[in-house]
Amino acid sequence: MEPLLMAGFQCNELNEVLARLHFQLHYIDKYDKNKIPSNCALCLIDLRTDNIINEINYLVKELDPRIHIIVLINKAQLDNSEITTFIAQFAWDFCTSPIDPERLEKCLGHGLGLSKLKQQYQTPQPELPCNDPEHPITQSETMQQLYRQIERVAPTDIPVLIRGESGTGKELVATQLHQSSSRKDGPFITVNCGAMAAGLIHSDLFGHEKGAFTGATSNRKGKIALADGGTLFLDEIGDLPAELQVNLLRFLQEGLFDSVGGCITQSANVRILSATHVDLENAIDQGRFRLDLYYRLNGITINTPRLKERRDDIIGLANQFIRVYSNEYGLVAKPLSQSACHALLNYPWPGNVRELINRVRRAVVLCDTQQITAQNLELANIEKKRHIALSLKTLKDNAEKQALQQAILIADGQVELAASYLDISRATFYRLMDKHHIQLI
Numbered sequence: 001m002e003p004l005l006m007a008g009f010q011c012n013e014l015n016e017v018l019a020r021l022h023f024q025l026h027y028i029d030k031y032d033k034n035k036i037p038s039n040c041a042l043c044l045i046d047l048r049t050d051n052i053i054n055e056i057n058y059l060v061k062e063l064d065p066r067i068h069i070i071v072l073i074n075k076a077q078l079d080n081s082e083i084t085t086f087i088a089q090f091a092w093d094f095c096t097s098p099i100d101p102e103r104l105e106k107c108l109g110h111g112l113g114l115s116k117l118k119q120q121y122q123t124p125q126p127e128l129p130c131n132d133p134e135h136p137i138t139q140s141e142t143m144q145q146l147y148r149q150i151e152r153v154a155p156t157d158i159p160v161l162i163r164g165e166s167g168t169g170k171e172l173v174a175t176q177l178h179q180s181s182s183r184k185d186g187p188f189i190t191v192n193c194g195a196m197a198a199g200l201i202h203s204d205l206f207g208h209e210k211g212a213f214t215g216a217t218s219n220r221k222g223k224i225a226l227a228d229g230g231t232l233f234l235d236e237i238g239d240l241p242a243e244l245q246v247n248l249l250r251f252l253q254e255g256l257f258d259s260v261g262g263c264i265t266q267s268a269n270v271r272i273l274s275a276t277h278v279d280l281e282n283a284i285d286q287g288r289f290r291l292d293l294y295y296r297l298n299g300i301t302i303n304t305p306r307l308k309e310r311r312d313d314i315i316g317l318a319n320q321f322i323r324v325y326s327n328e329y330g331l332v333a334k335p336l337s338q339s340a341c342h343a344l345l346n347y348p349w350p351g352n353v354r355e356l357i358n359r360v361r362r363a364v365v366l367c368d369t370q371q372i373t374a375q376n377l378e379l380a381n382i383e384k385k386r387h388i389a390l391s392l393k394t395l396k397d398n399a400e401k402q403a404l405q406q407a408i409l410i411a412d413g414q415v416e417l418a419a420s421y422l423d424i425s426r427a428t429f430y431r432l433m434d435k436h437h438i439q440l441i
């Protein structure tokens with residue numbers, strides 16, 4: 001019997017079909033590595049009966065990528081962008097209701113065969129791969145300090161406010177805090193407070209009951225409930241609408257919350273991490289952010305430095321991303337040319353690490369020479385500027401040397417007179433002669 005993971009199943013209508021196909025069914029509702037048979041090749045997810053996409057999203061991200069996912073949906077759900085995005089991102093195949101057993105059988109058969117081949121020929125990702133984009137590069141002293149701070153703060157349950165410009169790695173820091181905490185086996189759930197309208201974010205955060213509003217066709221857990229026993233990361237907290245700041249404050253003070261349309265107050269054991277790239281103090285002064293919420297969130301502040309403040313990491317990061325993307329696109333990882341290194345080190349990086357990733361990824365794809373050049377990184381102008389700057393310096397030096405030589409000639413070798421022609425002191429004249437290796441004849 002082949003093990004088959006079953007997620008989101010509320011009805012047993014398919015059990016008979018699946019049993020006939022000699023599958024042994026393993027139901028999973030919350031991700032638990034120990035519940036997943038080691039030889040499991042397939043996961044069948046039923047998204048038809050309930051809106052469980054949040055839970056399922058969390059679950060599939062944790063699955064071994066070699067396990068093939070097959071999704072069951074209703075035809076009408078093909079108009080639901082949340083569902084279609086999920087399918088596009090994670091599914092190997094999908095079947096629509098009414099489920100045709102023959103079609104499902106073929107789908108499972110193909111999925112099983114292919115997944116087994118993959119398991120045979122593809123090695124799983126090692127735990128800490130050197131080509132993992134999320135594996136942080138921390139060569140610079142600034143980053144080493146930051147990671148020492150993370151190690152100290154992580155084991156506590158103190159709320160942490162992570163501050164820094166966009167693309168500096170705030171979410172990565174939040175992930176590291178979770179991974180280094182005693183909650184690491186629990187969920188890590190992210191809410192982007194800036195990405196959604198107030199109405200949607202309310203239900204996303206606190207959940208809703210069936211019938212709470214038009215479109216609420218079923219009960220749905222919010223992210224706070226999903227993060228129970230783990231960590232909730234509130235990204236772009238400065239954008240949280242005012243009315244939700246009150247509800248969040250209540251949860252932070254009492255650990256209690258109400259879902260939209262719910263009449264029973266719920267509780268959850270969650271560690272809160274938040275991040276912002278805006279000036280929260282300014283938002284407080286302008287009345288856009290509650291001071292009491294700020295104090296609750298800001299148990300400890302961690303600042304993520306701008307990339308230009310951690311230049312010692314730039315080449316290490318670039319090399320890591322070259323390995324990652326060459327590997328991803330099946331290309332040979334090429335080294336950086338000297339001009340590329342200069343350009344990387346001299347560019348101001350307004351978009352921080354995210355911009356570095358974008359430039360390197362493009363360069364990996366576009367590079368048709370032996371080495372990745374500044375041009376591949378679209379940083380050739382920086383290199384040109386460096387050359388212009390260099391030649392300007394050379395020009396200045398040459399002009400200075402010529403002026404000294406002419407003055408000596410006209411003054412017939414009398415240094416004091418020559419210095420007076422150039423309006424500089426005798427001492428400066430000698431120093432410059434020394435610099436340009438000029439000798440009196």
Ligand SMILES: Nc1ncnc2c1ncn2[C@@H]1O[C@H](COP(=O)(O)OP(=O)(O)OP(=O)(O)O)[C@@H](O)[C@H]1O
Nearest residue numbers: 133134135136137166167168169170171172353354
């Ligand atoms: N030290 C690092 N080592 C490796 N990768 C890093 C490092 N810092 C950041 N990154 C990568 O840079 C990208 C941007 O990081 P992240 O999303 O954490 O930034 P952010 O500050 O949260 O950005 P935003 O404010 O725009 O959400 C991610 O892909 C992350 O993995």
